[in-house]
Amino acid sequence: xxxxxxxxxxxxxxxxxxxxxxxxxxxxxxxxxxxxxxxxxxxxxxxxxxxxxxxxxxxxxxxxxxxxxxxxxxxxxxxxxxxxxxxxxxxxxxxxxxxxxxxxxxxxxxxxxxxxxxxxxxxxxxxxxxxxxxxxxxxxxxxxxxxxxxxxxxxxxxxxxxxxxxxxxxxxxxxxxxxxxxxxxxxxxxxxxxxxxxxxxxxxxxxxxxxxxxxxxxxxxxxxxxxxxxxxxxxxxxxxxxxxxxxxxxxxxxxxxxxxxxxxxxxxxxxxxxxxxxxxxxxxxxxxxxxxxxxxxxxxxxxxxxxxxxxxxxxxxxxxxxxxxxxxxxxxxxxxxxxxxxxxxxxxxxxxxxxxxxxxxxxxxxxxxxxxxxxxxxxxxxxxxxxxxxxxxxxxxxxxxxxxxxxxxx
Numbered sequence: 001x002x003x004x005x006x007x008x009x010x011x012x013x014x015x016x017x018x019x020x021x022x023x024x025x026x027x028x029x030x031x032x033x034x035x036x037x038x039x040x041x042x043x044x045x046x047x048x049x050x051x052x053x054x055x056x057x058x059x060x061x062x063x064x065x066x067x068x069x070x071x072x073x074x075x076x077x078x079x080x081x082x083x084x085x086x087x088x089x090x091x092x093x094x095x096x097x098x099x100x101x102x103x104x105x106x107x108x109x110x111x112x113x114x115x116x117x118x119x120x121x122x123x124x125x126x127x128x129x130x131x132x133x134x135x136x137x138x139x140x141x142x143x144x145x146x147x148x149x150x151x152x153x154x155x156x157x158x159x160x161x162x163x164x165x166x167x168x169x170x171x172x173x174x175x176x177x178x179x180x181x182x183x184x185x186x187x188x189x190x191x192x193x194x195x196x197x198x199x200x201x202x203x204x205x206x207x208x209x210x211x212x213x214x215x216x217x218x219x220x221x222x223x224x225x226x227x228x229x230x231x232x233x234x235x236x237x238x239x240x241x242x243x244x245x246x247x248x249x250x251x252x253x254x255x256x257x258x259x260x261x262x263x264x265x266x267x268x269x270x271x272x273x274x275x276x277x278x279x280x281x282x283x284x285x286x287x288x289x290x291x292x293x294x295x296x297x298x299x300x301x302x303x304x305x306x307x308x309x310x311x312x313x314x315x316x317x318x319x320x321x322x323x324x325x326x327x328x329x330x331x332x333x334x335x336x337x338x339x340x341x342x343x344x345x346x347x348x349x350x351x352x353x354x355x356x357x358x359x360x361x362x363x364x365x366x367x368x369x370x371x372x373x374x375x376x377x378x379x380x381x382x383x384x385x386x387x388x389x390x391x392x393x394x395x396x397x398x399x400x401x402x403x404x405x406x407x408x409x410x
Contacts, residue, residue, distance in 0.1 A: 029065070029067070030067050031068045031069075032068070032069045032092050032093065032282055032286060033069075033070045033090055033093070034069055034070065034092065034289070035083070035089070035091045035093065036071070036072075036073055036094070037073060037075075038074070038228040039228065040144075040306055041071075042304070043305070048304070048305050051302060055067065056069055059285070075227035077096055077184065078185065078186075080094060081096075091277050091280070092276060092277070092281065092283070093275075094274075094276075094277055095272050095274050095275070096275060097270050098131070098270060098271045099353055099354050099355075102132070102353065105139055106354060108278065109277060110275050110276065111139070111277065111278055111279075113141070114283075114287060118141060118291040118294070120291050120294035120295055121141060121294065123313050124141065124142055124312060125312075128142045129142075131271065131347070131348075132351075132353060133271075133353075134273070139276075140275050141274045141290050142273045142274075143274050143293070144306065144308035144309060145269075145271040145310075145347075146270060146309050147246055147268070147269050147270075148187075148190075148245055148269075148270070149249070149262055149263040149267060150167070150243050150261065150264060151234060151241070151242050151249050151252065151259055151261050152242075152260055152261075153234070153237060153258050154259070154260045156258075157169070157175065161174065161175075162260075165262045165263070165265070170191060171195070171218050171221065173221060175221070177221070177223050178223060178240040179221050179222050179241045180222065180224055180226050180242035181218065181224075182227070182243065184227065185366070189366070189367070190268055192211040192214035193207075197266065200268070201355070203356060205359070208366060212370065219370075219373070230244055231248070235252050235255040237256065237258075245308070246261065246308075246309075247306055247307035247333070248307070251306070251307050268351065268352060269347040269349075269350045270351060271351075274293065294312060294314075295314075296314040300315050303321060304321060304325070308333075309333040309334060
């Protein structure tokens, strides 16, 4: 009888322990801070998959732990760098471009990834592995890649002005006030350097001076320096000419069929990759997030939503994806340069690379000088004028009321 009692007690204790363990696990919440480009993940709009919501559900179902993702966005690599270097918000996942990844790695601001936790890494094409920004495959998992080109509104821009398929149209005085330029130093100066045939990774300051002078010459023609604002301006027809990324052009095309696009002969090739910043408090969860992003359904959903080229072979082999992109979209991203085109060799030639500290400081000083000397957007004058008028009216009304009160007292 005593043995039965002891056995019964052990069983009850074990069940109680397992129940408590289950309860504790299910009540735990892991928080993941993800910092990404704007318009750079399938978010549930237009019947798309909500990637973040699906990850939260998948994580809880798979690990019996509640997941909360704090998802925020940035507009440029430089904005991202400022946040990371200042230790703001404790991010767990970031998706920078190649040259910024190299800079972050050189400054010891990235965690080494444990690829045992990312089995889906095997689906990334070999040509996108071991490139200059992460030669030993320590810090990154490629997310998207692409090539920069020129977008123009065919309703307003004459075909003869873009027939050369060059950068010249962005300096065409005929379209003054309808041209947009990047609001970041590397891309803006890059357009000028590709136009002039200058190596975008040169350390020769005189070459950067030439690019700067080219942007100064363009200043009076530029409506605005933009990043994500480009969508509204190009889609609405407020602006007619800009350089941007092919994937974003396809997004804009959905809202304005007059838009067209071409790749200049000399232009930027880029790769954006998922990384884990140094000091991440949830590195394992971050690695699981990366692996989730590489799974077929999610990778296809993201590729369809953002329209950027994917390095994931599961996407490239997906008939659903090819059908969704259509022949024009698929060819623009993958077949524009012919069947024998080797992305890796062209990438090494035309991509932005991390600059040495002295050159980087000089480039930054040129950009700051350009922005200080940039003529104010005419709309600012209008807004200021309206504000002044409102303030003047306010004080006029107050003055009249005061006089009336004084008159009534006399």
